[in-house]
Amino acid sequence: MLVAGTPRRTISLADDGWSVIVIDQRRLPHAFTTVRLTSVADAAAAIADMTVRGAPLIGATAAYGLALATREDPSDEALDRAHATLLATRPTAVNLRWALDDVRARLRPLSPSARAPAAYARAAAICDEDVEACRAIGEHGRPLVRKLRPGAGPVNVLTHCNAGWLATVDWGTALAPVYAAHAAGVPVHVWVDETRPRNQGASLTAWELGAAGIPHTLIVDNAGGHLMQHGLVDLVIVGSDRTTARGDVCNKIGTYLKALAAQANGVPFYAAVPSSSIDWTIDDGVREIPIEERDAREVTHVAGRDEEGRVRVVQIAPGATAARNWGFDVTPAPLVTAIVTERGVCAATAAGLRGLFSEAA
Numbered sequence: 001m002l003v004a005g006t007p008r009r010t011i012s013l014a015d016d017g018w019s020v021i022v023i024d025q026r027r028l029p030h031a032f033t034t035v036r037l038t039s040v041a042d043a044a045a046a047i048a049d050m051t052v053r054g055a056p057l058i059g060a061t062a063a064y065g066l067a068l069a070t071r072e073d074p075s076d077e078a079l080d081r082a083h084a085t086l087l088a089t090r091p092t093a094v095n096l097r098w099a100l101d102d103v104r105a106r107l108r109p110l111s112p113s114a115r116a117p118a119a120y121a122r123a124a125a126i127c128d129e130d131v132e133a134c135r136a137i138g139e140h141g142r143p144l145v146r147k148l149r150p151g152a153g154p155v156n157v158l159t160h161c162n163a164g165w166l167a168t169v170d171w172g173t174a175l176a177p178v179y180a181a182h183a184a185g186v187p188v189h190v191w192v193d194e195t196r197p198r199n200q201g202a203s204l205t206a207w208e209l210g211a212a213g214i215p216h217t218l219i220v221d222n223a224g225g226h227l228m229q230h231g232l233v234d235l236v237i238v239g240s241d242r243t244t245a246r247g248d249v250c251n252k253i254g255t256y257l258k259a260l261a262a263q264a265n266g267v268p269f270y271a272a273v274p275s276s277s278i279d280w281t282i283d284d285g286v287r288e289i290p291i292e293e294r295d296a297r298e299v300t301h302v303a304g305r306d307e308e309g310r311v312r313v314v315q316i317a318p319g320a321t322a323a324r325n326w327g328f329d330v331t332p333a334p335l336v337t338a339i340v341t342e343r344g345v346c347a348a349t350a351a352g353l354r355g356l357f358s359e360a361a
């Protein structure tokens, strides 16, 4: 996507041909800066501290992390160590395991000297494949961005968290159909859930929709049900960190409540899911998906820019307050109207997903 008129991806190889440049998403929307990753430790830290985030981008960064590792030491032991280090960074998005297993399996049969070039080539291909998958999700999802409620005005889409281009290599998952509809001349407006506690909606989704010139309105996380009751939402689209073989969708905490409100109000609820986010080894998302639990400080404190332009962290709860911070929840398949993938739109069922991905299932 364009940033100040220049096409950007969220991750790319530096001009030196080996180090990796990523956007520092912790600093958005207040500053657009990049960070250079030069080691597997850098890549692991960037995923763990959320310099990069979003399921597909986590996978792409991990793939480059293995390339950086094999450049330093192409042995089997170093490869396994790097795989374990990267896999331990965040538990929920399956793209991480998918990318790591894919790259390691390709490197294993190769001689040590062939491994680093092969790892870089595969990491670049994973990035290109993600861009193409997200572009195709945009095309398949575009017809779903249509007015279902009476009255004039744009199509109102509600989204949660950031599943735009910042969460992927380019285009995004949930926002790809919005970008495609906007490009096709469909008047569209997005309700952006702020997405407490880290506020990916307020800081990232609002920033990228603004950069793309797409009308949007930031709302508190609890507003969605009210808007749906009043006919102000035509459809909900979210991304997914892990979708099970039967179509349960795990996404940012709070997604499940949006799905319940959507069902109660007859609003279609779509999940936009590249196949790299499908975990074919599990069915029951509530029982089987590991849910990340993050630092309680993200609940008791918030970060923002003060009137002098300084970014500050302030406390919003009494000092001794106990807090818990689950990062994701699971929306059971029956609440999902349909899943939008790079191969088309299908029912959120085992048969629906198998129909599109017979080889994987």
Ligand code: MRU
Pocket: 053, 054, 055, 056, 093, 160, 161, 162, 163, 164, 167, 168, 172, 173, 174, 200, 238, 239, 240, 241, 251, 252, 327
């Ligand atoms: O904790 P984050 O910011 O990595 O969570 C991201 C999300 O929940 C996205 O919706 C998800 O990765 C799907 S996206 C492309």
